[in-house]
Amino acid sequence: MNFLELTLGIMTAVGGFVDISELVFAAQAGSTYGYALIWVFAFATVGIMVFGEMSGRVAAIAKQPVFSLMRHRLGLPLGMVTLLASLISNLITCAAEVGGVAIILHLLTGWAYWIMAIAAILVLIATIWILPFKWIERSYGLLGLFMLVFAVALVKLNPPWGDIGRGFVPQIPPGLSAREMTNFAYFGVAIISAVLFPYEVYFYSSGGIEEDWGEKDLLTNRITCIVGFGLGSLLAIAILSNSALLFGPVLVGPQLPGTAALQPQLAFGRTGLLLALLGMLFAVGGAAVETCLANAYSICQFFGWEWGRHKKPWEAPRFTIAWIALFIIALGIVLSGIDVITLVEFAVLFSILVLPLTYLPMLLLASDKKYMQAHQNGIVANTLGWIYFVAILLAAIAAVPLFFLTSGGQG
Amino acid sequence: MKPEQDIQLLGGLLDLPVIDRDHRYCGAVDDIELEGIGGNTRVKALIVGPGGYRGRLPRWAYAIVRQIAGNHVTHVPWEVIEEIGSAVILRVTADEFGLHRVENRARALLPKAGAL
Numbered sequence: 001m002n003f004l005e006l007t008l009g010i011m012t013a014v015g016g017f018v019d020i021s022e023l024v025f026a027a028q029a030g031s032t033y034g035y036a037l038i039w040v041f042a043f044a045t046v047g048i049m050v051f052g053e054m055s056g057r058v059a060a061i062a063k064q065p066v067f068s069l070m071r072h073r074l075g076l077p078l079g080m081v082t083l084l085a086s087l088i089s090n091l092i093t094c095a096a097e098v099g100g101v102a103i104i105l106h107l108l109t110g111w112a113y114w115i116m117a118i119a120a121i122l123v124l125i126a127t128i129w130i131l132p133f134k135w136i137e138r139s140y141g142l143l144g145l146f147m148l149v150f151a152v153a154l155v156k157l158n159p160p161w162g163d164i165g166r167g168f169v170p171q172i173p174p175g176l177s178a179r180e181m182t183n184f185a186y187f188g189v190a191i192i193s194a195v196l197f198p199y200e201v202y203f204y205s206s207g208g209i210e211e212d213w214g215e216k217d218l219l220t221n222r223i224t225c226i227v228g229f230g231l232g233s234l235l236a237i238a239i240l241s242n243s244a245l246l247f248g249p250v251l252v253g254p255q256l257p258g259t260a261a262l263q264p265q266l267a268f269g270r271t272g273l274l275l276a277l278l279g280m281l282f283a284v285g286g287a288a289v290e291t292c293l294a295n296a297y298s299i300c301q302f303f304g305w306e307w308g309r310h311k312k313p314w315e316a317p318r319f320t321i322a323w324i325a326l327f328i329i330a331l332g333i334v335l336s337g338i339d340v341i342t343l344v345e346f347a348v349l350f351s352i353l354v355l356p357l358t359y360l361p362m363l364l365l366a367s368d369k370k371y372m373q374a375h376q377n378g379i380v381a382n383t384l385g386w387i388y389f390v391a392i393l394l395a396a397i398a399a400v401p402l403f404f405l406t407s408g409g410q411g
Numbered sequence: 412m413k414p415e416q417d418i419q420l421l422g423g424l425l426d427l428p429v430i431d432r433d434h435r436y437c438g439a440v441d442d443i444e445l446e447g448i449g450g451n452t453r454v455k456a457l458i459v460g461p462g463g464y465r466g467r468l469p470r471w472a473y474a475i476v477r478q479i480a481g482n483h484v485t486h487v488p489w490e491v492i493e494e495i496g497s498a499v500i501l502r503v504t505a506d507e508f509g510l511h512r513v514e515n516r517a518r519a520l521l522p523k524a525g526a527l
Contacts, residue, residue: 064428064497071439072426072497076467079426132527304428304439304459306514312526317517371497 006220010228017232018147018239019287020100020257021093021194021344023280026236027254028409029187030243038167038237040188044195045233047388049225051359054366054381055201056221059208062371066205067301069371070361082357083302089354090199090295091326093347095333097288098124099340100257104281107258114335121331124288125324133210133309140286146279150260151238153267153276159245167241186402186409189395190345193352195233196392199294201362206297210310218375239263255341257284292330296323345408352399355392363389428498429459429487429510437505437514442467444486453489457499459510460484485510 018026029037055066062069071079101124102117109116128136176184213221242263247254254260261280264272293309299322300307306316313320333343363385367377377385429438441463446455461476462484468476485508493502505511 062497068428068439069497076426076441076464077469077472080468080472129526135527300436301428302439304436306436312523314518314521314523314526317514317521320521321517 002220006223009220009224010231013141013224013228014145014231014235017229018144018236018280018283019093019194019197020097020284020340021190021197021348022236023100023239023257023260023284024255024341024344025187025190025194025348025409026240027243027247027260029191030240030245031247031252031254033173033184033187034244034248035163035167035241036171036173036184037187037191038164038240039170040191041195041233041237041240042168043170043391044192045229046384047192047391048196048200049229050381050384050388051196051201051362052204052225052229053222054362054377054385055205056208056213056225057218057375058362058365058371059205060213060215060217060221061373061375062365063209063214064371065209065297065301065307066202066362066365067298068304069365071302073364073368074361079302082354082361083298085350085354085357086198086202086298087295089197089347089350090202090291090298091330092333092343092350093197093199094288094291094295094326095330095338096340096343096347097284097291098327098330099334099343100284101281101288102334103257103340104277104284107261108277108281117331117334120285120288121327124285124292125327128289128293128309128323129313129320131309133207136289136309137207137286140282140289143282144279144286146275147235147283149264149268149272149275149279150242151235153264153272154238154242154245156267157242157245159241164237164241167237182402183406183409185398186406189352189399189402190348190409192392192395193348193355193399195236196355196359197291197347197351198354198358199291201358202294202298203290206294206301206308210308212310215375257340288330292323292326295326342408345403349399349403349408352392352396356389356396359385359389359392424454424457424495424499427495429457429501430498431501431503431505431510432493433504435505435511437501437510438485440499441484456486456488457492458484459487 058066070082074082098117098120101120102113105116105120106113172184239260243254246263246266257280261273261276264276296319297307300319305318307319308316365371367382369376424440424443427440428436429440431437438459440457441460442458443454444456444458445452447453460483461480462482464473464476487508491501491503492499494500
Protein backbone atom coordinates (compact mmCIF):
# COMPACT_ATOMS: atom_id res chain seq x y z
CA MET A 1 0.00 0.00 0.00
CA ASN A 2 1.35 3.39 -1.03
CA PHE A 3 0.77 5.75 1.92
CA LEU A 4 1.07 8.92 -0.15
CA GLU A 5 -1.56 7.61 -2.55
CA LEU A 6 -3.73 6.51 0.35
CA THR A 7 -3.48 9.90 2.07
CA LEU A 8 -4.26 11.72 -1.15
CA GLY A 9 -7.18 9.37 -1.76
CA ILE A 10 -8.58 10.01 1.71
CA MET A 11 -8.14 13.77 1.40
CA THR A 12 -9.83 13.65 -2.00
CA ALA A 13 -12.76 11.74 -0.51
CA VAL A 14 -13.04 14.26 2.34
CA GLY A 15 -12.89 17.29 0.07
CA GLY A 16 -15.33 15.76 -2.39
CA PHE A 17 -17.87 14.50 0.13
CA VAL A 18 -20.09 17.56 0.52
CA ASP A 19 -22.22 18.55 -2.43
CA ILE A 20 -24.97 21.11 -2.93
CA SER A 21 -27.72 18.91 -1.47
CA GLU A 22 -25.80 18.11 1.69
CA LEU A 23 -24.91 21.77 2.02
CA VAL A 24 -28.55 22.84 1.75
CA PHE A 25 -30.05 20.10 3.90
CA ALA A 26 -27.35 20.17 6.59
CA ALA A 27 -27.72 23.92 7.01
CA GLN A 28 -31.52 23.75 7.06
CA ALA A 29 -31.61 20.71 9.34
CA GLY A 30 -29.39 22.46 11.89
CA SER A 31 -31.34 25.72 11.94
CA THR A 32 -34.71 23.94 12.13
CA TYR A 33 -34.04 20.97 14.43
CA GLY A 34 -30.80 21.82 16.20
CA TYR A 35 -28.55 18.77 16.55
CA ALA A 36 -31.39 16.23 16.35
CA LEU A 37 -30.65 15.11 12.77
CA ILE A 38 -26.93 14.44 13.22
CA TRP A 39 -27.65 10.75 13.75
CA VAL A 40 -29.28 10.53 10.31
CA PHE A 41 -26.08 11.87 8.73
CA ALA A 42 -24.07 9.33 10.73
CA PHE A 43 -26.44 6.49 9.78
CA ALA A 44 -26.38 7.38 6.08
CA THR A 45 -22.59 7.77 6.15
CA VAL A 46 -22.13 4.18 7.31
CA GLY A 47 -24.40 3.24 4.38
CA ILE A 48 -22.22 5.02 1.81
CA MET A 49 -19.12 3.46 3.40
CA VAL A 50 -20.67 -0.01 3.03
CA PHE A 51 -21.83 0.43 -0.57
CA GLY A 52 -18.81 2.49 -1.62
CA GLU A 53 -16.50 -0.27 -0.39
CA MET A 54 -18.57 -2.88 -2.23
CA SER A 55 -18.53 -0.93 -5.49
CA GLY A 56 -14.75 -0.40 -5.27
CA ARG A 57 -14.23 -4.09 -4.51
CA VAL A 58 -16.40 -5.14 -7.46
CA ALA A 59 -14.36 -2.85 -9.75
CA ALA A 60 -11.05 -4.18 -8.38
CA ILE A 61 -11.90 -7.88 -8.57
CA ALA A 62 -14.41 -8.31 -11.41
CA LYS A 63 -12.37 -5.77 -13.44
CA GLN A 64 -15.56 -4.70 -15.13
CA PRO A 65 -17.59 -1.58 -14.40
CA VAL A 66 -20.68 -1.90 -12.28
CA PHE A 67 -23.13 -0.96 -15.03
CA SER A 68 -21.80 -3.65 -17.39
CA LEU A 69 -22.15 -6.28 -14.69
CA MET A 70 -25.51 -4.88 -13.64
CA ARG A 71 -26.88 -5.33 -17.15
CA HIS A 72 -25.54 -8.87 -17.28
CA ARG A 73 -27.00 -9.66 -13.85
CA LEU A 74 -30.40 -7.95 -14.24
CA GLY A 75 -30.95 -8.58 -17.93
CA LEU A 76 -31.67 -6.03 -20.64
CA PRO A 77 -35.18 -4.77 -19.70
CA LEU A 78 -34.59 -4.25 -15.96
CA GLY A 79 -31.05 -3.04 -16.65
CA MET A 80 -32.45 -0.43 -19.02
CA VAL A 81 -35.01 0.71 -16.44
CA THR A 82 -32.16 1.12 -13.93
CA LEU A 83 -30.11 3.02 -16.50
CA LEU A 84 -32.92 5.43 -17.38
CA ALA A 85 -33.85 6.03 -13.74
CA SER A 86 -30.28 6.77 -12.74
CA LEU A 87 -29.74 8.98 -15.80
CA ILE A 88 -32.72 11.16 -14.85
CA SER A 89 -31.72 11.30 -11.19
CA ASN A 90 -28.07 12.11 -11.93
CA LEU A 91 -28.97 14.69 -14.57
CA ILE A 92 -31.19 16.61 -12.14
CA THR A 93 -28.46 16.34 -9.51
CA CYS A 94 -25.89 17.59 -12.03
CA ALA A 95 -28.10 20.57 -12.89
CA ALA A 96 -28.45 21.35 -9.16
CA GLU A 97 -24.66 21.22 -8.75
CA VAL A 98 -24.10 23.47 -11.78
CA GLY A 99 -26.69 25.91 -10.41
CA GLY A 100 -24.88 25.79 -7.07
CA VAL A 101 -21.54 26.59 -8.71
CA ALA A 102 -23.19 29.49 -10.55
CA ILE A 103 -24.61 30.91 -7.30
CA ILE A 104 -21.23 30.67 -5.56
CA LEU A 105 -19.48 32.32 -8.53
CA HIS A 106 -22.15 35.01 -8.49
CA LEU A 107 -21.45 35.62 -4.79
CA LEU A 108 -17.71 35.74 -5.42
CA THR A 109 -17.79 38.02 -8.47
CA GLY A 110 -21.13 39.83 -8.42
CA TRP A 111 -21.68 38.88 -12.06
CA ALA A 112 -25.08 37.70 -13.27
CA TYR A 113 -26.13 34.15 -12.30
CA TRP A 114 -26.78 33.04 -15.89
CA ILE A 115 -23.39 34.30 -17.06
CA MET A 116 -21.74 32.40 -14.21
CA ALA A 117 -23.70 29.24 -15.12
CA ILE A 118 -22.38 29.38 -18.69
CA ALA A 119 -18.86 30.18 -17.47
CA ALA A 120 -19.04 27.27 -15.01
CA ILE A 121 -20.02 24.81 -17.74
CA LEU A 122 -17.21 26.01 -20.01
CA VAL A 123 -14.64 25.64 -17.22
CA LEU A 124 -15.98 22.20 -16.22
CA ILE A 125 -15.87 20.98 -19.83
CA ALA A 126 -12.34 22.38 -20.26
CA THR A 127 -11.23 20.69 -17.03
CA ILE A 128 -12.40 17.25 -18.12
CA TRP A 129 -11.07 17.71 -21.64
CA ILE A 130 -7.63 18.80 -20.51
CA LEU A 131 -6.97 16.78 -17.35
CA PRO A 132 -6.68 13.00 -17.03
CA PHE A 133 -8.91 11.25 -14.52
CA LYS A 134 -6.64 11.28 -11.49
CA TRP A 135 -5.90 14.99 -11.84
CA ILE A 136 -9.59 15.83 -12.21
CA GLU A 137 -10.49 13.84 -9.11
CA ARG A 138 -7.57 15.11 -7.06
CA SER A 139 -7.75 18.78 -8.01
CA TYR A 140 -11.44 19.22 -7.15
CA GLY A 141 -11.19 16.96 -4.09
CA LEU A 142 -8.09 18.59 -2.65
CA LEU A 143 -9.25 22.16 -3.35
CA GLY A 144 -12.55 21.17 -1.73
CA LEU A 145 -10.57 20.84 1.49
CA PHE A 146 -11.08 24.60 1.92
CA MET A 147 -14.37 23.31 3.35
CA LEU A 148 -12.42 22.40 6.48
CA VAL A 149 -12.95 26.04 7.47
CA PHE A 150 -16.48 25.00 8.52
CA ALA A 151 -15.05 22.49 11.02
CA VAL A 152 -12.45 24.95 12.30
CA ALA A 153 -15.16 27.60 12.66
CA LEU A 154 -17.21 25.18 14.74
CA VAL A 155 -14.29 24.64 17.11
CA LYS A 156 -13.68 28.41 17.33
CA LEU A 157 -17.35 29.05 18.12
CA ASN A 158 -17.06 26.69 21.10
CA PRO A 159 -20.39 24.87 20.64
CA PRO A 160 -22.11 22.72 23.27
CA TRP A 161 -20.12 19.57 22.49
CA GLY A 162 -22.33 17.48 24.75
CA ASP A 163 -25.42 18.39 22.71
CA ILE A 164 -23.58 17.60 19.47
CA GLY A 165 -22.47 14.25 20.92
CA ARG A 166 -26.06 13.46 21.93
CA GLY A 167 -27.10 14.25 18.34
CA PHE A 168 -25.41 11.00 17.26
CA VAL A 169 -28.01 9.04 19.25
CA PRO A 170 -31.13 8.23 17.20
CA GLN A 171 -33.90 10.50 18.38
CA ILE A 172 -36.99 12.48 17.51
CA PRO A 173 -37.16 15.90 19.18
CA PRO A 174 -39.87 15.94 21.86
CA GLY A 175 -42.96 18.11 21.55
CA LEU A 176 -43.22 18.18 17.76
CA SER A 177 -46.69 18.60 16.26
CA ALA A 178 -47.83 16.07 13.64
CA ARG A 179 -46.92 18.58 10.93
CA GLU A 180 -43.47 19.20 12.38
CA MET A 181 -42.95 15.46 12.79
CA THR A 182 -43.74 14.95 9.09
CA ASN A 183 -41.27 17.68 8.19
CA PHE A 184 -38.63 16.08 10.44
CA ALA A 185 -39.19 12.76 8.67
CA TYR A 186 -38.84 14.47 5.29
CA PHE A 187 -35.51 15.97 6.33
CA GLY A 188 -34.37 12.51 7.47
CA VAL A 189 -35.25 10.97 4.10
CA ALA A 190 -33.65 13.87 2.21
CA ILE A 191 -30.39 13.54 4.17
CA ILE A 192 -30.26 9.78 3.50
CA SER A 193 -30.80 10.49 -0.20
CA ALA A 194 -28.19 13.28 -0.31
CA VAL A 195 -25.50 11.19 1.39
CA LEU A 196 -26.22 8.04 -0.63
CA PHE A 197 -26.72 9.68 -4.06
CA PRO A 198 -26.48 6.96 -6.75
CA TYR A 199 -23.84 8.84 -8.73
CA GLU A 200 -21.36 8.43 -5.89
CA VAL A 201 -20.97 4.67 -6.25
CA TYR A 202 -21.07 4.76 -10.06
CA PHE A 203 -18.33 7.39 -10.07
CA TYR A 204 -16.31 5.72 -7.35
CA SER A 205 -16.32 2.26 -8.94
CA SER A 206 -15.65 3.62 -12.42
CA GLY A 207 -12.79 5.61 -10.92
CA GLY A 208 -11.38 2.35 -9.58
CA ILE A 209 -11.26 0.99 -13.12
CA GLU A 210 -9.89 4.27 -14.48
CA GLU A 211 -7.03 3.85 -11.99
CA ASP A 212 -6.66 0.14 -12.79
CA TRP A 213 -7.40 -1.14 -9.30
CA GLY A 214 -6.73 -4.77 -8.54
CA GLU A 215 -6.61 -7.13 -5.58
CA LYS A 216 -3.69 -5.16 -4.10
CA ASP A 217 -5.93 -2.09 -3.79
CA LEU A 218 -8.65 -3.68 -1.68
CA LEU A 219 -7.26 -2.39 1.61
CA THR A 220 -6.79 1.10 0.17
CA ASN A 221 -10.38 0.96 -1.05
CA ARG A 222 -11.66 -0.03 2.38
CA ILE A 223 -9.65 2.59 4.26
CA THR A 224 -10.54 5.34 1.78
CA CYS A 225 -14.25 4.58 2.13
CA ILE A 226 -14.27 4.36 5.89
CA VAL A 227 -11.87 7.19 6.76
CA GLY A 228 -12.48 9.47 3.77
CA PHE A 229 -16.28 9.29 3.80
CA GLY A 230 -16.28 9.36 7.61
CA LEU A 231 -14.24 12.56 7.82
CA GLY A 232 -16.20 14.05 4.91
CA SER A 233 -19.41 13.40 6.78
CA LEU A 234 -18.00 15.19 9.83
CA LEU A 235 -17.70 18.27 7.62
CA ALA A 236 -21.41 18.04 6.79
CA ILE A 237 -22.14 17.59 10.49
CA ALA A 238 -20.01 20.67 11.24
CA ILE A 239 -22.17 22.70 8.83
CA LEU A 240 -25.29 21.37 10.54
CA SER A 241 -23.90 22.17 13.99
CA ASN A 242 -22.78 25.69 13.00
CA SER A 243 -26.24 26.24 11.64
CA ALA A 244 -27.87 25.01 14.87
CA LEU A 245 -25.62 27.31 16.85
CA LEU A 246 -25.79 30.45 14.71
CA PHE A 247 -28.96 30.38 12.62
CA GLY A 248 -31.45 28.39 14.71
CA PRO A 249 -31.65 30.79 17.69
CA VAL A 250 -32.26 33.82 15.43
CA LEU A 251 -34.73 31.92 13.21
CA VAL A 252 -32.63 32.27 10.04
CA GLY A 253 -33.59 29.63 7.44
CA PRO A 254 -30.37 29.14 5.45
CA GLN A 255 -32.04 27.89 2.29
CA LEU A 256 -29.70 29.52 -0.19
CA PRO A 257 -26.36 27.73 -0.51
CA GLY A 258 -24.53 31.00 0.06
CA THR A 259 -26.00 31.43 3.53
CA ALA A 260 -23.91 28.57 4.90
CA ALA A 261 -20.77 30.52 4.00
CA LEU A 262 -21.72 33.05 6.66
CA GLN A 263 -20.84 30.50 9.36
CA PRO A 264 -17.04 30.81 8.90
CA GLN A 265 -17.47 34.53 8.38
CA LEU A 266 -18.94 34.87 11.87
CA ALA A 267 -15.89 33.03 13.22
CA PHE A 268 -13.09 34.42 11.06
CA GLY A 269 -14.47 37.47 9.27
CA ARG A 270 -13.88 38.13 5.58
CA THR A 271 -11.15 35.48 5.27
CA GLY A 272 -13.51 32.85 6.65
CA LEU A 273 -16.18 33.84 4.15
CA LEU A 274 -13.74 33.66 1.24
CA LEU A 275 -12.37 30.27 2.29
CA ALA A 276 -15.89 28.93 2.75
CA LEU A 277 -16.99 30.13 -0.69
CA LEU A 278 -13.86 28.68 -2.31
CA GLY A 279 -14.37 25.36 -0.53
CA MET A 280 -18.00 25.27 -1.60
CA LEU A 281 -17.03 26.21 -5.16
CA PHE A 282 -14.60 23.31 -5.56
CA ALA A 283 -16.68 20.79 -3.60
CA VAL A 284 -19.84 21.55 -5.57
CA GLY A 285 -17.89 21.89 -8.84
CA GLY A 286 -16.34 18.49 -8.17
CA ALA A 287 -19.81 17.05 -7.57
CA ALA A 288 -20.96 18.53 -10.91
CA VAL A 289 -18.08 16.73 -12.63
CA GLU A 290 -18.83 13.48 -10.79
CA THR A 291 -22.56 13.52 -11.60
CA CYS A 292 -21.92 14.27 -15.26
CA LEU A 293 -19.18 11.66 -15.63
CA ALA A 294 -21.25 9.12 -13.67
CA ASN A 295 -23.99 9.46 -16.30
CA ALA A 296 -21.55 9.19 -19.20
CA TYR A 297 -19.93 6.14 -17.55
CA SER A 298 -23.33 4.50 -17.06
CA ILE A 299 -24.40 4.98 -20.68
CA CYS A 300 -21.12 3.73 -22.15
CA GLN A 301 -20.75 0.81 -19.77
CA PHE A 302 -24.33 -0.30 -20.40
CA PHE A 303 -23.90 -0.32 -24.18
CA GLY A 304 -20.30 -1.54 -24.16
CA TRP A 305 -18.75 1.61 -25.63
CA GLU A 306 -15.24 2.86 -25.05
CA TRP A 307 -15.17 4.99 -21.89
CA GLY A 308 -12.90 6.62 -19.37
CA ARG A 309 -10.81 9.73 -18.96
CA HIS A 310 -7.61 7.74 -18.58
CA LYS A 311 -7.92 7.78 -22.37
CA LYS A 312 -7.67 10.91 -24.47
CA PRO A 313 -11.14 12.37 -25.18
CA TRP A 314 -11.00 11.33 -28.85
CA GLU A 315 -10.01 7.77 -27.93
CA ALA A 316 -13.40 7.28 -26.26
CA PRO A 317 -15.45 9.54 -28.54
CA ARG A 318 -18.97 8.50 -27.62
CA PHE A 319 -18.08 8.86 -23.95
CA THR A 320 -16.73 12.35 -24.63
CA ILE A 321 -19.78 13.38 -26.62
CA ALA A 322 -22.02 11.97 -23.85
CA TRP A 323 -20.47 14.02 -21.03
CA ILE A 324 -20.35 17.21 -23.09
CA ALA A 325 -24.00 16.74 -24.11
CA LEU A 326 -25.02 16.01 -20.51
CA PHE A 327 -23.33 19.19 -19.29
CA ILE A 328 -25.14 21.19 -21.97
CA ILE A 329 -28.50 19.66 -21.00
CA ALA A 330 -27.76 20.44 -17.33
CA LEU A 331 -26.97 24.03 -18.32
CA GLY A 332 -30.27 24.18 -20.24
CA ILE A 333 -32.13 23.08 -17.09
CA VAL A 334 -30.35 25.73 -15.01
CA LEU A 335 -31.03 28.48 -17.57
CA SER A 336 -34.70 27.45 -17.84
CA GLY A 337 -35.27 29.45 -14.67
CA ILE A 338 -35.82 26.60 -12.18
CA ASP A 339 -34.16 27.77 -8.99
CA VAL A 340 -31.38 25.77 -7.40
CA ILE A 341 -33.32 24.84 -4.27
CA THR A 342 -36.13 23.34 -6.37
CA LEU A 343 -33.51 21.38 -8.33
CA VAL A 344 -31.96 20.17 -5.07
CA GLU A 345 -35.36 19.04 -3.81
CA PHE A 346 -36.12 17.18 -7.03
CA ALA A 347 -32.61 15.69 -7.02
CA VAL A 348 -33.03 14.18 -3.56
CA LEU A 349 -36.56 13.01 -4.36
CA PHE A 350 -35.63 11.28 -7.63
CA SER A 351 -32.45 9.88 -6.13
CA ILE A 352 -34.15 8.23 -3.19
CA LEU A 353 -36.58 6.59 -5.64
CA VAL A 354 -33.63 5.27 -7.68
CA LEU A 355 -31.53 4.18 -4.71
CA PRO A 356 -33.06 0.69 -4.32
CA LEU A 357 -32.43 0.06 -8.03
CA THR A 358 -28.83 1.19 -7.54
CA TYR A 359 -27.94 -0.67 -4.38
CA LEU A 360 -29.76 -3.98 -4.83
CA PRO A 361 -27.74 -4.96 -7.92
CA MET A 362 -24.58 -3.76 -6.15
CA LEU A 363 -25.36 -6.02 -3.23
CA LEU A 364 -26.07 -8.97 -5.53
CA LEU A 365 -22.89 -8.40 -7.54
CA ALA A 366 -20.67 -8.08 -4.49
CA SER A 367 -22.16 -11.30 -3.07
CA ASP A 368 -21.74 -13.25 -6.30
CA LYS A 369 -18.86 -15.72 -6.15
CA LYS A 370 -18.83 -15.95 -9.96
CA TYR A 371 -17.68 -12.34 -10.24
CA MET A 372 -15.98 -11.86 -6.89
CA GLN A 373 -14.23 -15.22 -6.33
CA ALA A 374 -12.67 -15.19 -2.83
CA HIS A 375 -13.62 -11.54 -2.31
CA GLN A 376 -17.38 -11.86 -2.29
CA ASN A 377 -19.25 -10.14 0.57
CA GLY A 378 -18.54 -11.57 4.01
CA ILE A 379 -21.15 -11.79 6.71
CA VAL A 380 -20.54 -8.23 7.96
CA ALA A 381 -20.81 -6.61 4.53
CA ASN A 382 -23.84 -8.70 3.63
CA THR A 383 -25.67 -8.01 6.90
CA LEU A 384 -24.96 -4.28 6.73
CA GLY A 385 -25.81 -4.24 3.03
CA TRP A 386 -29.23 -5.80 3.56
CA ILE A 387 -29.99 -3.61 6.61
CA TYR A 388 -29.22 -0.52 4.54
CA PHE A 389 -31.13 -1.82 1.55
CA VAL A 390 -34.27 -2.22 3.69
CA ALA A 391 -33.74 1.26 5.17
CA ILE A 392 -33.33 2.73 1.68
CA LEU A 393 -36.42 0.91 0.47
CA LEU A 394 -38.51 2.26 3.36
CA ALA A 395 -37.14 5.77 2.77
CA ALA A 396 -37.98 5.48 -0.94
CA ILE A 397 -41.55 4.38 -0.16
CA ALA A 398 -41.98 7.29 2.28
CA ALA A 399 -40.29 9.91 0.09
CA VAL A 400 -43.09 10.92 -2.30
CA PRO A 401 -45.86 11.25 0.33
CA LEU A 402 -43.49 13.18 2.62
CA PHE A 403 -42.44 15.47 -0.24
CA PHE A 404 -46.03 16.44 -0.99
CA LEU A 405 -47.18 16.59 2.63
CA THR A 406 -44.37 19.00 3.52
CA SER A 407 -44.20 20.89 0.20
CA GLY A 408 -40.59 19.78 -0.12
CA GLY A 409 -39.61 20.41 3.48
CA GLN A 410 -41.32 23.79 3.78
CA GLY A 411 -43.40 22.55 6.72
CA MET B 412 -13.60 -19.82 -19.17
CA LYS B 413 -12.68 -20.94 -22.69
CA PRO B 414 -15.34 -20.83 -25.43
CA GLU B 415 -15.17 -24.57 -26.03
CA GLN B 416 -16.37 -25.27 -22.51
CA ASP B 417 -20.08 -25.81 -21.91
CA ILE B 418 -21.73 -22.73 -20.51
CA GLN B 419 -25.22 -21.72 -19.54
CA LEU B 420 -25.87 -19.78 -22.71
CA LEU B 421 -28.38 -17.18 -21.77
CA GLY B 422 -27.11 -16.52 -18.26
CA GLY B 423 -23.46 -16.80 -19.18
CA LEU B 424 -23.24 -14.77 -22.35
CA LEU B 425 -26.13 -12.38 -22.88
CA ASP B 426 -25.41 -8.75 -22.01
CA LEU B 427 -21.72 -9.23 -21.32
CA PRO B 428 -19.47 -6.45 -22.64
CA VAL B 429 -17.38 -7.38 -25.69
CA ILE B 430 -13.70 -6.42 -25.70
CA ASP B 431 -11.38 -6.79 -28.66
CA ARG B 432 -7.76 -7.97 -28.91
CA ASP B 433 -6.50 -4.45 -28.23
CA HIS B 434 -8.55 -4.20 -25.00
CA ARG B 435 -11.07 -1.84 -26.56
CA TYR B 436 -14.77 -2.05 -25.69
CA CYS B 437 -16.78 -2.82 -28.79
CA GLY B 438 -20.37 -3.38 -27.69
CA ALA B 439 -22.29 -5.92 -25.66
CA VAL B 440 -23.73 -9.34 -26.41
CA ASP B 441 -27.19 -8.17 -27.42
CA ASP B 442 -28.37 -11.52 -28.74
CA ILE B 443 -27.05 -14.93 -29.74
CA GLU B 444 -27.35 -16.70 -33.09
CA LEU B 445 -27.74 -20.47 -32.80
CA GLU B 446 -27.48 -23.21 -35.40
CA GLY B 447 -28.39 -26.85 -35.43
CA ILE B 448 -31.26 -28.57 -33.65
CA GLY B 449 -31.80 -30.63 -30.54
CA GLY B 450 -28.64 -31.85 -28.89
CA ASN B 451 -26.52 -30.48 -31.71
CA THR B 452 -27.46 -26.86 -31.11
CA ARG B 453 -24.42 -24.63 -30.97
CA VAL B 454 -23.68 -20.95 -30.92
CA LYS B 455 -22.91 -19.65 -34.37
CA ALA B 456 -22.32 -16.01 -33.55
CA LEU B 457 -22.79 -13.24 -31.03
CA ILE B 458 -25.09 -10.48 -32.19
CA VAL B 459 -23.92 -6.99 -31.29
CA GLY B 460 -25.99 -3.88 -31.99
CA PRO B 461 -29.38 -2.40 -31.17
CA GLY B 462 -31.14 -4.72 -33.65
CA GLY B 463 -30.34 -7.48 -31.16
CA TYR B 464 -32.82 -5.97 -28.69
CA ARG B 465 -35.71 -7.12 -30.86
CA GLY B 466 -37.72 -9.63 -28.89
CA ARG B 467 -35.80 -8.84 -25.72
CA LEU B 468 -37.55 -5.55 -24.97
CA PRO B 469 -41.29 -4.80 -25.00
CA ARG B 470 -42.38 -3.86 -28.52
CA TRP B 471 -42.93 -0.18 -27.66
CA ALA B 472 -39.53 0.08 -26.00
CA TYR B 473 -37.81 -1.52 -28.98
CA ALA B 474 -39.61 0.93 -31.29
CA ILE B 475 -38.08 3.83 -29.31
CA VAL B 476 -34.60 2.25 -29.38
CA ARG B 477 -34.95 1.71 -33.11
CA GLN B 478 -35.90 5.35 -33.66
CA ILE B 479 -32.89 6.54 -31.68
CA ALA B 480 -30.17 4.02 -32.52
CA GLY B 481 -31.43 2.14 -35.60
CA ASN B 482 -31.58 -1.62 -35.90
CA HIS B 483 -28.18 -2.55 -37.26
CA VAL B 484 -26.43 -5.65 -35.96
CA THR B 485 -22.99 -7.19 -36.33
CA HIS B 486 -22.53 -10.96 -36.25
CA VAL B 487 -19.37 -11.95 -34.40
CA PRO B 488 -18.49 -15.58 -35.24
CA TRP B 489 -18.03 -17.92 -32.29
CA GLU B 490 -14.62 -18.91 -33.62
CA VAL B 491 -13.09 -15.50 -32.89
CA ILE B 492 -13.87 -15.62 -29.16
CA GLU B 493 -10.77 -15.96 -27.01
CA GLU B 494 -12.27 -16.04 -23.53
CA ILE B 495 -15.55 -15.61 -21.65
CA GLY B 496 -15.54 -14.24 -18.12
CA SER B 497 -16.95 -10.99 -16.85
CA ALA B 498 -16.56 -9.90 -20.50
CA VAL B 499 -16.26 -11.62 -23.86
CA ILE B 500 -12.72 -11.22 -25.13
CA LEU B 501 -12.17 -11.45 -28.88
CA ARG B 502 -8.98 -12.61 -30.58
CA VAL B 503 -9.54 -10.06 -33.37
CA THR B 504 -9.75 -6.28 -33.50
CA ALA B 505 -13.07 -4.45 -33.42
CA ASP B 506 -12.41 -2.96 -36.85
CA GLU B 507 -12.17 -6.38 -38.52
CA PHE B 508 -15.92 -6.84 -37.94
CA GLY B 509 -16.93 -3.19 -38.14
CA LEU B 510 -17.69 -3.08 -34.44
CA HIS B 511 -16.20 0.39 -34.13
CA ARG B 512 -18.04 1.98 -37.04
CA VAL B 513 -20.09 4.35 -34.88
CA GLU B 514 -17.16 4.97 -32.53
CA ASN B 515 -15.02 5.96 -35.53
CA ARG B 516 -17.74 8.27 -36.90
CA ALA B 517 -18.02 9.94 -33.48
CA ARG B 518 -14.22 10.30 -33.30
CA ALA B 519 -14.26 12.27 -36.55
CA LEU B 520 -16.42 14.93 -34.83
CA LEU B 521 -13.90 15.69 -32.10
CA PRO B 522 -10.74 17.81 -32.19
CA LYS B 523 -7.65 15.79 -31.39
CA ALA B 524 -5.69 18.22 -29.28
CA GLY B 525 -5.55 19.88 -25.91
CA ALA B 526 -5.71 16.86 -23.61
CA LEU B 527 -3.00 15.80 -21.18
